[in-house]
Amino acid sequence: MRVAIVCDWLTNQGGAEKVIESIHEIYPKATFFTTIFNQKNFPKLKNSKVVTSFLQKIPFAKTKYPYLFPLMPKAIESFKLDNFDLVISSSHTVAKAVKTGKNTLHICYCHTPARSLWQSDIDQRGKGLLKKYFIEKLKVWDKKTANRPDFYLTNSQNVKARIEKIYARESVVIYPPVNTDFYQPNSAIKKADFYLFVSRLIPYKRANLAIEVFKKLRLPLKIVGTGPLETKLKQMAQNYPNIEFLDAISDKNLLKLYQQAKGLIFPCEEDFGIVPVEAQSAGLPVIAFNKGGALETIINAKTGIFFDTQSVQSLIAAIKKFEKMKFNLEVTRENALRFSQDKFKKNFRNFVQTTLKKYQPIIKK
Structure with missing residues (x-):
């Protein structure tokens, strides 16, 4: 079977790219199509065929790709996929719009309709x-x-409702894969006193809110991640030694932080949110904003707690409440196992196989 995997762009690693990696493990011989590709950030694709668009030739494309958004519709529509039996698009911007042949089955894993178009208040x-x-x-x-x-x-379910509202299309929820085999608790490691924030440093992730709160509380906070707001956020935290920036770190070191930390701070509204699941998988409870995908991955008062508004007062109140609570490590991890890589692969493969068998002969007629 000839399989193509279509992506918006492949420039940096993130949650969507972890989904793509698992899909690639199911279909290791698939050909990739993407508007822009940065090989150095995707070593696992070294031996894969990756077809790029005309945007790849623009000198700054690999780092300044958001500026090219108006050109991406033309770029994604330039690909020729008539000869493939199965096309899987991983889409949060334009990939779902790729054109396919009349005898090709096209399944889109939609992370969200483009947030910069439909949710500019958040993103x-x-x-x-x-x-x-x-x-x-x-x-x-x-x-x-x-x-x-x-x-x-x-x-x-959060994004399923959004797809129906914006696109008027039905969708099936298959929760994204989390490496629960890797992110495991270690009871031999002594818990420390610090809280943890893990994210790309971009506006809607709300690192600024976490910093303002910990400036007031004077509790230790470690921030993991890089991004365009890094300089500004570090300036915000100047003269506050309780706030430490660790920039980009290895998965191994991130696991140690999950195992040591007191709690994960998750102040943004996310479509799903892989980081809170990784944390729970390692036994770390979460303090999360009471909206979005977190409502599906965190059990209130058992694997974490919620705060109602993205304000300093609301998050401070949640942290003070959290400080008085105790969480069971095994219960926290058990909740995360619902989102394992094996479950994702099984559910994804079953959906594709069933759909191919039932619908491909009539799908384009």
Whole structure:
């Protein structure tokens, strides 16, 4: 069977890329199609065929790709996939709009409809980059091309409702894969007093809120991650030795932090949110904003607690409540096992196989 995996772009590692990695493990001989590719950040694709678009030739494309969003519809539509039996698009921006042949089954794993188009109040990365003219044109194109996939999969009930509202399409929830075999507790490691924040340093992740709170509480906070806000956030935390930036670290060192920390701070509204599941898998409870995918992955008062508004007062109140609580390590990990890599692969493979068997002969007629 000839399989293609289509991605918006492959420039940096993140939650969507972990899903792509697991899909690739199911279909190791698949050909990749993506608008922009940064090989050095994807060593596991060294021996895979990766087809890129004309955007790859732009000198700054690998690092400044958000500026190229208005060109991405044309880029994704430039690929020729007529000769593939199965196309799997991993889409949070444009990949779902790839054109396929009439005898090709196209299954889209939609992480979310483009947040910079439809949720600019949460994800403001499009602001200042896209003029209103381009945003409105892209919205029209995004809706129009929503009918190109034959079937939609998605990462949460949260996004399932969003897909139905924006695209008027049904979708099936298959929770994304978390490496629960790797992220395990270690009872031999003594718990420390610090809290942990793990994320790319971009606006909607709300690292600024965590910093403001810990400036007031004077409790230890370790921040793991890099991003365009790094300099600004470090300036915010100047003269506060309780706040430490660790930048980018290895998975092995991240696991140690999960095992040592008192709690994970998760102040953003996320589509699903792999980091809170990794933390719980390692036995670490979570303090999370009471919205989005966290509502599906955290059990209130058992594997973490929620706070209701993205404000300093609300998060402080939650941390003070958290400080008085005790959490069971085994219960916390057991909750995370619902999202293992093995379960993802099994559910994904079963959906594809069943769909191919039942619908491919009639799907394009």
